[in-house]
Amino acid sequence: MRVEFTVNGEPRSADVEPRTLLVHFLREQCGLRAANIGCDTTSCGACTVLLDGESVKSCTVLVAQAAGQEVTTAEGLAPPGELHPVQRAFRAEHGLQCGFCTPGMVMASVSLLAENPHPTEQQVREGLEGNLCRCTGYHNIVRAVLTAAASDPAEVTA
Amino acid sequence: MIPASFDYVAADSTSDAIGLLAEHGDDAKVLAGGHSLLPMMKLRLAQPSVLIDIGRVFELAGITATADELIIGATTRHAALASSELVRADAPLLAHAASLVGDPQIRHRGTIGGSLAHADPAADLPMAVVALGGTLTLSGPSGSRQVPADEFFLGYFETALAEDELLTSVRVPRRPGVPWGYQKFVRRANDWAIVGAAAIAGRVALANMGPMPLRARAAEDALAGGASAAEAARLAAEGTSAPEDIHADRAYREHLARVLTERALKHRSSAAHAD
């Protein structure tokens, strides 16, 4: 089947089996491999991207369902060579180690801040309940989101 | 991780969807948010040969109100339900339940219709709708019928939906200012409830104490007879058949049912996300 939508601002046309998952399309057909696959049960969030500005787990969205919508991946958050404020905050706070969960964690954080620009620590932790990390113990990830929240809110949304 | 192959068709209206359901019968499943169905399909626990996507049937989304009821379209997303001013004012128990489903990403996609039709006895919205005494509108080729929530959940992942029927909306009574309580006991965020309890207006519903959400009728009767929350809650596990798994055995679940029911009856709610 044929599906049309935009990815990071660019129109894409997908000719795919109906069962094609958005995450596989992004990685294999678009070459956007920042989103990773970390589980089989929609638990880990490593595949998180934005769909019309809202965080979704792209492993549990069919390409077919994305028709006419805008997908944003970590690669598309900022112009090449630049860092989005959330990405900058993750670096400043050492919010990543092996990096596997990071793109998904960043996209979830961007969405979290879009909906709640000034979260408490507890709200950040709950807001990231859909994103698992094995390396950082979450401490610095939480700091990163709180640091990003302290930046200009207008800058922080995607 | 990869579902088995299927054919995909997008419905462009409710009647179109119903027509497609009638055409494909039990080979077909309805796809709304896909966050109950797709995880099952990825594990190959469900292998429909046709998916009927109602995600773009806009008449199925949205929240409206009559004098007495809120009418929630079946494809209303959990996030929308949780943040709706109207629902938070008039059926806050429902908004709260929606705010606790899964995680933010899941809430951006999952729908109330999908959750209710999936009928996981440990899920939030089935319990919430039973507690509220809601009514579900089921639409088929020969028209629509209203089914009370108490009669909708028939068994483990089993509902009153006929093969050719679509759940199109959920109605719940408007109860602004009426005290309510909602308890969801989990070991870890993002888990399904080990046990859940929701209480409002003399009604108490339990999650994961049987193959479907159950009313704690003995507790309700005691309340109606003037018992205190604590006294009524002691009867919460009567008539239940709690499952046993790695999280909890029956005795512990029954204990939790009593504790959570008391807390719900005292209008306490667990882990608010949507404030």
Place this chain on the structure above:
Amino acid sequence: MEEARHLMSILGTRVLRTEDPRFLTTGGVYTEDVTDELLTGACHVFFVRSPVAHAQIGRIDTSAALGAPGVLAVYTGADLAGLPAIDVMMPGLLNERMRRRLLATGKVRFVGDPVAVVVTEHLYQGEDAVELVDVDYDPLPAVVDLDDALHGEVILFDEAGTNVVAEFGNEASLKPDLFDGCEAVVTATIINQRVAPAPMEARAAAAAWGEDGRLTAWIPNQGAQGTREDLAKLLGVEEAQVRVITPDVGGAFGAKFGADPEHAVVAWVARQLGRPARWTESRFENLIAMTHGRGQRHTITIGGSRDGDVQAYRLQIVQDGGAYPKIGAVLPFLTILMAVGPYQIPKAEAIGVSVVTNTTPVGAYRGAGRPEATAALERAFDLFAAEIGMDPAEVRRRNLLPPFTEPHQTAFGALYDSGDYAAALDKALDSAGYAELRAEQARRRASGDPHQLGIGVSCYVEITGGGDGGPPKENATVEVHPDGTATILTGTSPHGQGHSTAWAMIASEELGIPVENFTVRWGDTDLIPEGGGTGGSRSLQQGGAAVQQASRELIDVARERAAAALEASADDLRFNTDRAAFEVAGDPEASVRLADLAKEERLFVHTIFTAPGATFPFGTHVAVAEVDTQTGKATLRRVITVDDAGIVLNPLLAEGQRHGGIAQGAAQAFLEEVVYDADGNPLTASFADYPIVSATELPSFELASMETPTSYNPLGVKGIGEAGTIGATPAVQSAIVDAVGHLGVRHIDMPATPMRIWRAMQAANDGLEGA
């Protein structure tokens, strides 16, 4: 000759990671992401795995699978019969008659044991085809319980005739009078449960054979050199024929060392089919077929005087090795080595035995044998404290080894390099506000508050950077280029630890070249043929020390060139790191830049740093937990730690390692557990069922600083990577037990789930021992 130093040393500062911009934008390039000419047209490999824990393999019908769309081949154990069986490691220690084959042959021994492999053209075709492979299994009784394994009624390996993999000492050596004279003696049998390492990146491989007959294999691993060695052996080829490339690795935690059978099968398939092959396991496969961690049962006995002197301690270990012996079966050796921890205990004994069971093989997992030692010892101390009615922190203080700067050998043969255990305890208690916490606990107990407070304290010492057989060492190559940049080649293998930044800092300090101008490389066996990889918290103290040594030796080489260039005596030259140039003393105009000395001839040094031995970081963790006494649910409120791993090179990186370790350690105490039913069926084979800890269950951590240097390397550093796990697990377990201790509960096994806590409270209430 005195060197001009930076006004500000970079060592010890919070340098942001040079790795990060890439990871944050385009993402890491993990094995599944690798694109390479050699992998063009790669086919996809999928494994058919046993759904039963123990069975004879009967007929395997591949006909339906072979007919499925896109299927290129289906292979079974019979097809791989020409390859050697996998030798058991450390054959003198482990039972060598428990060998495994790349694909299970004759028998399957755990749910997940691979029996066949399906190869497809496209990714999406694989699972469809795997479903069509029809395997007959003739089930055998499954051995899951440790005592069943020991009794040996059902044997996993007929050739072995026993389920015992290894013994570490024996019961005959135990002295029956060890506890004579002790006024108080407590004994208990406790569980250090099996957990899943669950790195976010599961296992994977990509393999291609060149026309020259060489294999290039991309595998996420913790040491390419060790992986190459394993892979060559598994495939029956010479090491020189194999090139292993380590892409970015999405976490490992001890479970990605060497090569697994699946990696070798992927390479074999590529050779068999004459085209490159790729494999990525699913999370389900990862949770049942990647090695698990821990899995020890402990019988602990502790005795001493009623005024708090611990006089004797005994530890008896049964290690669950899983179905095929791997390093897990060896770990009791380390547990025994560290059995008395930071304490001076006049009499101590420890023995162990490892058995095979019809479960996933057990390997190394963050701490690998040492968390188990600390958990057992700390539990014993808490039981003893409860028995004599003394504050648990006080009991510990009374029994800690006094501070030492000269190496101290324990009764079990561990040579601790330096330590001040009491200082760590005091600092942690002070940071935690211990007295206030006890006061709050008392208030809540007096008022019958439904939310009770518990405080747990654990003191630990751990062994890092031990060599594997010979003395611990690592190699490094440092090269300065004419354009002023530099390259470091390291034998370590980072997977999140930040070696690019850390090694650049070390070299920058010596060479005056800015951190951002370094390229750090690792994990390609063609480029770096020798290396010990990253694990056991060895990297900084050996790999980092090697980088420092190479940098210093490079300055020596460069000095000779500079002397010639400046027509001066080498003794008259000073190296100015601010300018990265040699200057003639007293005549700064006469200078030559380091980079310029690389113009005529390459300027590089390869060196090997050898350490005198392992180092012993130590610390104290304090955990504060709240228990909802109505439901039994425990909430972790605070974790305060002192983790002294010597001098800290980069506090940002060190804190990150501590955080990650604390999270995993805490998770074992109250949340995570791999569960099997009595038939060996895994019940926690997804992230929905295996409760890997999320941000919501954890607080932010409070880290206190302490740096007791070691003399074992010029950097003064020990290893930090596993300390957090070792200290946190017992502290959190202890806090939870303590929260309900006033109700008579003395022990709750890990993980302290709500149901277990509630049951313990019920049992104590009923006047029985807390169960």
